[in-house]
Amino acid sequence: xxxxxxxxxxxSGPGVWAIIGLAVLATxxxxxxxxxxxxxxxxxxxxxxxxxxxxxxGLTPDDVYAAVKxxxxxxxxxxxxxxxxGGHSGQVFVIGVPSMRLLKVIGVYTPEPWQGWGxxxxxxxxxxxxxxxxxxxNWADTHHPALSETGGEYDGEWLFINDKAQxxxxxxxxxxxxxxxxxxxxxxxxxxxxxxxxPDTEWVIEGGQYAAPLGTAYASIDKYAEEYxxxxxxWKFDRQAGRIxxxxxxxMELPPYWQDLCDAGKLVSDGWVFCNSFNTEMATGGIExxxxxxxxxxxxxxxxxxxxxxxxxxxELVAAGETVTVEGMKMLPLDVSAANGVLHFVPEPKSxxxxxLTPNGEYLVISGKLDPHVTVFSFEKIRxxxxxxxxxxxxxxxxxxxxxxxALEKQIELGLGPLHTQFDDxxxxxxxxxxxxxVARWSLGGKSAGSHGDPDWTLIEKIPVHYxxxxxxAAEGDTVxxxxxxxxxxxxxxxxxxxxxxxxxxxxxxxxxxxxxxxxMKLLYDxxxxxxxxxxxxxxxxxxxxxxxxxxxxxxNPLTQSKDEHAVMIGEEKVERRGNTVEVWMTAVRxxxxxxxxxxxxxxxxxxxxxxIESAKDATHGFALPGYNYNxxxxxxxxxxxxxxxxxxxxxxYYCSEFCSALHLEMVGYFLVAP
Ligand code: K7E
Ligand code: CUA
Numbered sequence: 211x212x213x214x215x216x217x218x219x220x221x222s223g224p225g226v227w228a229i230i231g232l233a234v235l236a237t238x239x240x241x242x243x244x245x246x247x248x249x250x251x252x253x254x255x256x257x258x259x260x261x262x263x264x265x266x267x268g269l270t271p272d273d274v275y276a277a278v279k280x281x282x283x284x285x286x287x288x289x290x291x292x293x294x295x296g297g298h299s300g301q302v303f304v305i306g307v308p309s310m311r312l313l314k315v316i317g318v319y320t321p322e323p324w325q326g327w328g329x330x331x332x333x334x335x336x337x338x339x340x341x342x343x344x345x346x347x348n349w350a351d352t353h354h355p356a357l358s359e360t361g362g363e364y365d366g367e368w369l370f371i372n373d374k375a376q377x378x379x380x381x382x383x384x385x386x387x388x389x390x391x392x393x394x395x396x397x398x399x400x401x402x403x404x405x406x407x408x409p410d411t412e413w414v415i416e417g418g419q420y421a422a423p424l425g426t427a428y429a430s431i432d433k434y435a436e437e438y439x440x441x442x443x444x445w446k447f448d449r450q451a452g453r454i455x456x457x458x459x460x461x462m463e464l465p466p467y468w469q470d471l472c473d474a475g476k477l478v479s480d481g482w483v484f485c486n487s488f489n490t491e492m493a494t495g496g497i498e499x500x501x502x503x504x505x506x507x508x509x510x511x512x513x514x515x516x517x518x519x520x521x522x523x524x525x526e527l528v529a530a531g532e533t534v535t536v537e538g539m540k541m542l543p544l545d546v547s548a549a550n551g552v553l554h555f556v557p558e559p560k561s562x563x564x565x566x567l568t569p570n571g572e573y574l575v576i577s578g579k580l581d582p583h584v585t586v587f588s589f590e591k592i593r594x595x596x597x598x599x600x601x602x603x604x605x606x607x608x609x610x611x612x613x614x615x616x617a618l619e620k621q622i623e624l625g626l627g628p629l630h631t632q633f634d635d636x637x638x639x640x641x642x643x644x645x646x647x648x649v650a651r652w653s654l655g656g657k658s659a660g661s662h663g664d665p666d667w668t669l670i671e672k673i674p675v676h677y678x679x680x681x682x683x684a685a686e687g688d689t690v691x692x693x694x695x696x697x698x699x700x701x702x703x704x705x706x707x708x709x710x711x712x713x714x715x716x717x718x719x720x721x722x723x724x725x726x727x728x729x730x731m732k733l734l735y736d737x738x739x740x741x742x743x744x745x746x747x748x749x750x751x752x753x754x755x756x757x758x759x760x761x762x763x764x765x766x767n768p769l770t771q772s773k774d775e776h777a778v779m780i781g782e783e784k785v786e787r788r789g790n791t792v793e794v795w796m797t798a799v800r801x802x803x804x805x806x807x808x809x810x811x812x813x814x815x816x817x818x819x820x821x822x823i824e825s826a827k828d829a830t831h832g833f834a835l836p837g838y839n840y841n842x843x844x845x846x847x848x849x850x851x852x853x854x855x856x857x858x859x860x861x862x863x864y865y866c867s868e869f870c871s872a873l874h875l876e877m878v879g880y881f882l883v884a885p
Contacts, residue, residue, distance in 0.1 A: 832867030
């Protein structure tokens with residue numbers, strides 16, 4: 211085989227060529243029936259056609275390595291699945307790794323027509339759970355998806371995600387990848403430190419962002435210190451019901467600092483929660499009145515406060531009735547938390563953003579956006595300092611401040627603009643550097659030291675990414691046992707990377723190989739994504755997901771995850787009139803709806819039950835009712851009911867909007883609305 215592009219520069223060069231030969235061969239054999247015999251393909255590889263392609267496309271050995279490492283042949287499946295925030299789309303993207311193929315878009319906060327999300331009565335009711343004081347909101351700013359955990363490991367059962375803009379949280383069932391619940395936090399207007407879960411998912415954490423008067427109250431901004439407040443909410447997740455139970459949830463009142471990200475303790479720190487903050491200056495803006503602008507006013511101090519929350523103690527106080535109620539939400543008042551040692555502060559430098567716990571739960575990695583170091587606190591030292599009363603003072607609200615040096619384990623200089631940190635299986639940490647546009651690999655020391663053989667707490671290498679990187683995600687990289695292998699940098703915009711598609715640039719997910727040790731990170735793949743802005747992503751082993759391929763029973767209601775009382779079985783189809791109400795029992799099967807005619811009078815109340823009675827995996831039917839804004843996606847076995855007033859007169863065709871069979875175009879019926 212001819213070596214065309216300096217393969218000898220790579221240690222693994224010959225191996226690469228062998229691998230690509232095998233990959234091409236394997237692919238070729240898969241296609242053998244349609245594309246010539248196996249011997250022909252062997253001779254194609256042997257004759258150097260692969261080299262010719264590589265040469266013609268100008269690929270380097272690194273490119274070929276990356277291609278082989280990420281290529282998932284047709285029919286084969288990915289090793290990992292990423293759940294990505296859909297940013298402003300209010301959705302969740304499901305992406306395979308290493309292929310970086312988009313597998314699904316889950317409708318969450320915004321309608322998604324293909325899935326009928328927001329185009330049936332039941333899904334509209336879920337969306338309405340996110341109304342703000344009764345007002346419909348049809349966008350979101352989703353930031354942080356959180357997979358449910360058991361013992362600090364992803365269990366593949368549930369997914370949660372927040373909406374920063376409206377302080378909402380959503381619950382997605384990973385049996386059918388559908389959203390089941392949306393809640394609007396009644397005491398605040400924005401959030402950010404969510405969603406994060408405790409190691410057994412008893413609590414879904416939602417930390418606030420911009421301080422405001424609690425609930426629906428109004429207060430002049432001159433009363434900022436007295437009347438404005440931050441918060442963190444602990445939403446109780448009922449796994450059996452598959453829902454958050456607001457009645458068993460509670461919030462904690464916090465000072466009007468801007469709480470940012472949170473992380474839940476695990477293993478040694480289980481039962482504790484950590485949220486950082488900025489704007490402890492309590493800047494209130496007002497540049498038009500000669501005040502410092504927010505970006506300066508909120509960055510004057512060298513230190514802000516890491517909030518250290520004793521969740522177990524908070525639960526006890528809530529159980530003891532030490533709460534007040536704000537807009538129906540139980541809330542632990544700030545003075546109660548401060549007096550009972552539920553809340554402590556640790557000074558943290560400098561404009562902090564990410565707080566990430568090491569896999570053993572012992573160290574907290576804090577990234578200050580304006581500090582080239584990451585600051586590592588020891589949980590044990592923090593707890594000891596609290597026990598010893600090693601405080602450097604209290605803040606204006608009476609919260610004890612743990613002495614910085616008493617909590618500090620290490621500061622490691624990584625580069626400019628550190629944001630977020632993830633971990634691997636070898637004892638490395640990875641931190642995104644926004645201003646450097648790079649990802650730093652560094653070795654953990656102390657009780658987290660791994661098998662990498664590098665000295666403790668040391669910067670090992672940086673890999674440039676393209677372009678401004680926000681979060682990063684490693685395989686199961688925020689759990690108690692990260693996998694290593696792959697890391698994805700979530701870059702904001704992608705200047706000069708792809709074909710120009712106008713002045714709004716795609717976001718760019720870059721897949722990085724972190725399987726090796728030392729200075730060996732390799733960029734593998736660029737995945738532009740034309741929907742923004744995805745902030746955070748989690749990556750789970752594919753075999754942990756146990757999603758259904760069809761619903762378990764004919765007549766299934768996805769909202770209750772049980773058989774629907776109005777399910778229509780074969781032979782039960784009918785149309786009944788009672789006064790001004792017309793009730794329709796309909797089945798859908800390839801390739802017809804039964805009944806095929808529904809006659810009503812204008813102004814009638816129509817109740818329409820539809821069941822897809824199929825049990826074949828590829829037998830989804832749509833139900834489009836033009837003019838009435840319905841488009842249902844009825845997966846095999848699914849049943850739903852819609853109810854509406856027949857307020858548009860005329861003749862409408864309801865039809866199947868999913869290309870389900872050769873006679874799909876004939877899967878249609880007439881809805882006749884007589885005057
Ligand atoms: Cu964008 Cu986690 Cu909301 Cu950092 S956050 S980037
Ligand atoms: Cu059913 Cu098309």
